[in-house]
Structure formats: C-alpha cells, structure tokens
Amino acid sequence: MSAATAGDAPAVAWETVIGLEVHAELRTATKLFCGCRNSFGEEPNTNVCPVCLGLPGSLPVLNKAAVEYAMRIGSALHCGIQASIFHRKNYFYPDMPKDYQISQYDVPINVDGWLELSGGERIGIVRAHLEEDTGKTTHVGGGGRIHEAGYSLVDFNRAGVPLVEIVSAPDIRSSEQARSYVEELRAILVATGASDGKMEEGSLRVDANVSVRPAGSGGFGTRCEIKNMNSLRSLGRAIEYEAARQVAVVQGGGEVVQETRHWDEAAGRTGSMRSKEEAYDYRYFPEPDLVPVDPGEAWISAVASALPPLPASRRAAVAGASGMDASSDAVATVVRLGLDPFVEAVAGGPGSRENVAAIAVRRLANEVAAEIDSVGRLSPASFAALVRMEADGSLTAAQSRTVLKELLASGGEPKEVAGRLGFEAMAAGDLEAVVEEVIAAHPEEWARFLAGEDKLTGFFVGHIKVATEGRANLGAASALLRALRG
Numbered sequence: 001m002s003a004a005t006a007g008d009a010p011a012v013a014w015e016t017v018i019g020l021e022v023h024a025e026l027r028t029a030t031k032l033f034c035g036c037r038n039s040f041g042e043e044p045n046t047n048v049c050p051v052c053l054g055l056p057g058s059l060p061v062l063n064k065a066a067v068e069y070a071m072r073i074g075s076a077l078h079c080g081i082q083a084s085i086f087h088r089k090n091y092f093y094p095d096m097p098k099d100y101q102i103s104q105y106d107v108p109i110n111v112d113g114w115l116e117l118s119g120g121e122r123i124g125i126v127r128a129h130l131e132e133d134t135g136k137t138t139h140v141g142g143g144g145r146i147h148e149a150g151y152s153l154v155d156f157n158r159a160g161v162p163l164v165e166i167v168s169a170p171d172i173r174s175s176e177q178a179r180s181y182v183e184e185l186r187a188i189l190v191a192t193g194a195s196d197g198k199m200e201e202g203s204l205r206v207d208a209n210v211s212v213r214p215a216g217s218g219g220f221g222t223r224c225e226i227k228n229m230n231s232l233r234s235l236g237r238a239i240e241y242e243a244a245r246q247v248a249v250v251q252g253g254g255e256v257v258q259e260t261r262h263w264d265e266a267a268g269r270t271g272s273m274r275s276k277e278e279a280y281d282y283r284y285f286p287e288p289d290l291v292p293v294d295p296g297e298a299w300i301s302a303v304a305s306a307l308p309p310l311p312a313s314r315r316a317a318v319a320g321a322s323g324m325d326a327s328s329d330a331v332a333t334v335v336r337l338g339l340d341p342f343v344e345a346v347a348g349g350p351g352s353r354e355n356v357a358a359i360a361v362r363r364l365a366n367e368v369a370a371e372i373d374s375v376g377r378l379s380p381a382s383f384a385a386l387v388r389m390e391a392d393g394s395l396t397a398a399q400s401r402t403v404l405k406e407l408l409a410s411g412g413e414p415k416e417v418a419g420r421l422g423f424e425a426m427a428a429g430d431l432e433a434v435v436e437e438v439i440a441a442h443p444e445e446w447a448r449f450l451a452g453e454d455k456l457t458g459f460f461v462g463h464i465k466v467a468t469e470g471r472a473n474l475g476a477a478s479a480l481l482r483a484l485r486g
C-alpha cells in the first residue's frame with residue numbers, strides 16, 4: 001500500500017495483514033449426517049429428512065466419505081491429521097433448523113499445515129475442520145437485501161451438506177497474494193477430488209480477515225472479517241477497499257473496531273454487519289450424539305499415499321524438466337491449465353533436453369494459453385516436433401509461433417504447415433557466414449564482447465536479425481556468438 005502522511009508526522013507505509021477462512025463443500029453423494037442427496041440446484045426442499053431438518057428425536061450418523069475427503073484436504077495441506085471431536089455451535093438463524101451447527105471446535109481433524117503459492121511463498125494453515133452447511137435463505141424483493149425484502153424463502157437442501165473450513169494463518173500480505181492463495185487452494189481441492197471448487201455455485205466461499213499495521217512493525221492491528229465475496233475479483237476489491245478504510249480510520253485518529261463487515265459488490269465498499277462474536281456467544285459443547293472420530297494410522301497413511309500429484313509438485317516437475325524457475329509465471333500457467341503432459345512429451349524425446357523443454361514451456365504459457373479452447377487440436381507429438389524444429393534452428397522463434405497458431409487453429413503437422421507458410425530452414429552454415437560478416441563489420445564491439453561485455457550479445461543478435469531479414473533463429477545465433485568467444 002502506498003505511503004501516506006498525517007499532518008506533520010513522517011510518512012508511514014502501511015502493510016496489510018490477511019488471514020482467510022475458506023469453506024469448501026465436499027463432493028460426497030450424501031449429506032454429512034444423513035442419507036439425503038448432496039446436490040446443487042435442485043427443486044427447493046426436496047433433499048431433506050428429519051435429521052437435516054432438525055426434527056426432535058432424529059440422530060446424526062457420520063458420513064465416512066466426508067471424513068476421507070477432509071483427510072485428503074488435510075494431507076494435501078501438510079496438516080497433522082488427528083482424532084477429533086464434534087461440537088455444537090449454538091446460534092439462531094432461520095436457515096439452520098436445529099438452531100445449532102455441528103462443527104469442530106478445539107479438537108479439529110486437521111491442524112498445523114501449510115500451502116505453497118505458485119510464487120513459492122508458504123502460507124500457514126491453522127486448521128481445516130469438518131462441519132455441516134446451513135440452508136439457504138432468499139430475500140425476495142428489495143434487491144435481495146433482508147431489511148428491504150417483502151418476504152424470505154428458505155431452502156433446506158443445503159442444510160447438512162458437508163463442509164471443510166480451512167483457516168489460514170495471518171501470513172497473507174496483499175490482495176494479489178490472497179487471490180493467489182484461493183486459486184492454489186481451489187486447485188488442490190479439485191485435484192484431491194474433495195470439492196468441485198466452484199465459487200459461482202457457492203461450493204467455495206471465502207471470508208477475509210483484514211488488518212493494517214505500519215510496515216515493518218511486528219504486532220498485529222485490530223482485524224475486521226469481510227463476508228460475501230463471491231469471486232476472486234471481489235475478494236481482491238474488498239481487501240483493497242477495507243485496508244484503505246482502516247488506514248484512513250487510524251490516520252484520522254480513530255481506532256479500528258473488530259467487527260464483521262459485508263462486501264457490497266455494486267457499491268464497491270464494505271459496510272458494518274454485526275459486532276464480532278466471541279466463542280462464548282456460541283455456547284460450544286461436545287455433540288452428545290456423536291462419538292469422537294479417530295481415523296487411525298493405517299487410514300491416514302492410505303489417504304496420504306493415494307493423493308494425486310498436486311500443483312506444487314507438478315510445478316516442480318515442469319521446472320526440473322525445463323530448467324526454469326518453479327515459481328515463474330510461465331510454469332504456473334502451464335500447470336494451472338493442465339498443459340504439463342505437453343512438456344513431458346517434449347522432455348522425453350531427443351535433443352538438448354532442457355533447452356527443448358524450456359522452449360515448450362514458453363510456447364505453452366504464451367501461444368497455447370492464449371488459445372486454450374483450441375488445445376484439443378494440438379497433439380503432443382506435433383507440438384513436440386514443432387518445439388524441436390525451433391530448438392534445432394530450422395524455425396525462428398517468430399516462425400515457430402506462427403506455425404503453432406496455425407496448428408491450434410486448424411491442426412496438422414508442423415513440417416507441412418511450415419512448408420505451406422514458406423518458412424524455409426536457414427542452413428546452419430548460412431547462419432555462420434552471416435555471423436562472421438556481422439563480426440567483421442563491427443571489430444570494436446567484437447573486441448569488447450570478447451573482453452566479457454555480455455550485453456553486446458543483443459547488439460550482435462540485432463544485426464544478425466537485420467542481415468537475415470528475420471530468418472535466423474536468434475537463440476541459435478547467440479549460442480554461436482558464445483561458441484566463437486570460446
């Protein structure tokens with residue numbers, strides 16, 4: 001955040017501190033404590049029974065698949081998985097028929113893990129516990145706001161749907177990092193099969209705790225919790241707005257009040273919703289109708305060993321094959337779009353392996369990513385052939401990009417497409433001759449280059465490009481220059 005001044009006081013740079021609470025609905029066939037179907041978008045109040053309607057005398061039975069999904073999430077987030085206890089969290093709300101929510105309190109199933117962002121930073125995970133979802137109220141009229149609505153409707157299909165709430169440590173420092181955290185978490189949830197991660201359907205919901213402090217200070221400011229962001233974009237906007245609001249409060253001589261605030265997407269601001277609840281407001285006590293869940297070592301290790309490759313390890317694999325930085329945007333893009341099999345196809349073949357795979361990553365992160373809907377037309381074999389043609393100098397980078405666009409648009413084989421476009425390979429001998437000419441024409445620069453002035457590579461490459469009217473493979477040209485230097 002930018003520096004700001006208050007009166008004559010020295011400028012203070014402010015830092016934003018963020019902790020996120022993410023609720024993920026689990027992809028089970030049935031609800032957490034009853035056999036009702038867990039299904040989105042159905043006729044209201046059709047997936048209900050005495051248990052999820054909270055009728056007297058009904059008893060909950062824990063869904064084993066939900067426990068397994070929670071364990072997969074915990075394992076993927078490097079948490080300790082432990083024997084856990086369900087509690088009743090008591091509060092009144094019309095969409096919660098029992099007037100309490102079965103959740104986990106002081107002994108959650110997953111504790112103390114971390115998540116690695118695509119940029120390489122680690123964000124601590126405090127806990128990831130199991131709980132049941134509430135029903136859904138719809139306020140009719142008055143723009144959907146409760147105080148202006150004519151009446152409200154309640155749908156209990158969602159009541160009792162299994163959730164895992166993932167609570168991060170206050171390790172996040174910017175709105176971009178918050179978005180990157182949610183993207184990474186969503187990718188992990190989808191990869192483990194635990195959740196579909198659909199923010200637009202409400203199966204992934206994010207609350208943001210935000211505070212500000214003078215940059216460099218060790219303590220934490222008072223936080224506000226923001227609710228109701230239903231896209232990554234509104235998460236980012238809400239955090240930016242809230243941090244600026246808190247800075248203005250503090251600089252105006254006021255104090256931030258700890259409270260829950262509501263993000264108003266249309267107005268682009270947060271508004272006070274209610275004062276912060278404390279744990280005692282909820283009168284937590286152990287759920288008497290459920291026994292503690294102890295998954296045991298064997299089940300925990302079976303879950304851990306059955307996890308699929310997760311985004312961070314896939315990024316590491318792409319980086320290892322290509323020699324590129326695992327935290328680079330290009331590698332992140334390749335993995336996010338599921339293009340890593342193309343890198344594997346290239347890395348497995350002949351040629352200078354790393355160089356070829358690095359070219360593959362660049363083409364995938366740029367040209368292929370830009371036309372991702374057409375990726376079905378690109379076979380791994382023809383992509384690999386194209387990348388090898390670029391790597392061995394038979395195509396320049398610009399020609400290779402053009403051929404790739406053509407492959408994405410209409411399919412085909414790269415050799416044939418290159419021929420059709422009139423891209424003739426420049427023989428290695430021809431390139432050498434041009435390089436010699438350019439060197440001869442610039443003896444002074446060549447002497448400086450020989451003496452170690454590396455930045456002159458660009459100077460020579462530029463002249464080679466002009467001399468060959470853009471037909472030279474510039475990577476091959478700079479390799480040749482280095483080779484001549486010895």
Ligand code: ADP
Pocket residue numbers: 017018019020021167168169170171209210211220221222223
């Ligand atoms: P509570 O039990 O009151 O919800 P927690 O300690 O569980 O409080 O924290 C909830 C969330 O708030 C966590 O994600 C945590 O990282 C975040 N958080 C805690 N303190 C701060 C702070 N000063 N600024 C920003 N986020 C914070």
Ligand code: MG
Pocket residue numbers: 021
């Ligand atoms: Mg909390």
Ligand code: ZN
Pocket residue numbers: 031034035036047048049050051052053160
């Ligand atoms: Zn039910």
